[in-house]
Amino acid sequence: AQSIGDECTEDLQCSAHLSAGGTCQDGKCTCAVGYHYLHGYCYSSA
Numbered sequence: 001a002q003s004i005g006d007e008c009t010e011d012l013q014c015s016a017h018l019s020a021g022g023t024c025q026d027g028k029c030t031c032a033v034g035y036h037y038l039h040g041y042c043y044s045s046a
Helices: 009-018
Strands: 022-025 029-030 034-038 043-044
Touching: 009 022, 009 029, 022 034
Parallel strands: none
Antiparallel strands: 022 029, 034 043
C-alpha cells in the first residue's frame, strides 16, 4: 500500500508509507483518528 485508499490487511502496510498515523481500516489505508492527510503522509492533528 502506497497511498490513502489502497487495499491492505494490516496497519504496517499503510504506516510504512503514510507515516506513523497510517492505519488499515475496513481493508483500506487511511489516517488514524487524530491525524490528517497532507501531501502523501498522515500528520498529527494536535
